[in-house]
Amino acid sequence: MRFVLRADREGLRFRFAPLGGETFSSLVPERERASLPDSLLVRTEDGRWLSRSAAVIHLLKRLGRWWRAIGVLAEVVPRPLRDWTYDRIARIRHRLFARPDDACPVASAEQRARFDP
Numbered sequence: 399m400r401f402v403l404r405a406d407r408e409g410l411r412f413r414f415a416p417l418g419g420e421t422f423s424s425l426v427p428e429r430e431r432a433s434l435p436d437s438l439l440v441r442t443e444d445g446r447w448l449s450r451s452a453a454v455i456h457l458l459k460r461l462g463r464w465w466r467a468i469g470v471l472a473e474v475v476p477r478p479l480r481d482w483t484y485d486r487i488a489r490i491r492h493r494l495f496a497r498p499d500d501a502c503p504v505a506s507a508e509q510r511a512r513f514d515p
Contacts, residue, residue: 402457411460437488451480 402412415421417436425441426434440453448456451472458469472480 402461412457451477451484454484455480 417439423431426447434447435449437449438453440448440456442448442456455469455472458465458472460466461469475483
């Protein structure tokens with residue numbers, strides 16, 4: 399999320415909502431929520447839900463510029479391999495990427511405006 403907030407500086411491409419929040423609950427019926435992973439989820443403009451590597455690729459492509467190129471290149475890799483890699487990185491991400499002291503920073507007013515309850 400911090401990455402997307404930094405990369406989408408204009409704040410026009412993405413909105414954020416917690417999986418346990420009102421917005422997510424109102425958009426996704428309870429029976430469907432149970433089948434979604436407790437992971438990164440992206441809702442596309444046409445209403446599809448993407449998770450794991452497909453969600454990351456979608457984000458990269460929407461960020462534009464060279465992020466789009468990385469997303470297009472990643473899309474060439476077969477999804478099972480991408481998701482396997484995503485899962486492995488998710489398990490060890492705190493060892494790979496030092497957890498910042500501000501892991502849960504106070505968002506600026508501008509950033510808070512991009513979040514739905």
